[in-house]
Amino acid sequence: MTIHRDLNKLAESGQVLKKHGGAVLSSSSGRVQEEASVCAMCRKPVSQRTVFIVKLDNGEELRACCAHCGLMLQSRSQNAWQSLTADYLFGHMISAGQAFYLIGSELNVCCVPSVLVFGSGSDAEKFQKGFGGQIFNMDETLKHLSGMMHMHSGM
Ligand SMILES: [Zn+2]
Ligand SMILES: [Zn+2]
Structure with a gap:
């Protein structure tokens, strides 16, 4: 005692x-498990705060460090059937297909351009007012990210 x-x-x-x-x-x-989980795209350690999970139809799960890597991972995986990602504000998991994506804000949480994910459009707008950036749905975000990969000119 x-x-x-x-x-x-x-x-x-x-x-x-x-x-x-x-x-x-x-x-x-207790930390070993966290550290063992690295992004399937860029090999950064995965943070629960920004995690993006791509579920494959064979039951496998791929984890990405953030929505930026997650969406790239999803577009690469031919047998992806469902994706989940963490709501940046609340930290709970939401369906990636229905989420709102704030891209290119000043809040660089992980990969650049930063992609923050919100379950509600009004939360995304609040962050947009504070930190700038643009709000997109998942398909638009995918196009935007793959466009940026090819040409770095921006506007
Ligand atoms: Zn990554
Ligand atoms: Zn990342």
């Missing part, structure tokens, strides 16, 4: 991390 309390005190002051690495193994082992 006393030992646990002392360890907690040490952990709070950061000393356990420095002096007794073994004592914090339990908290760091």
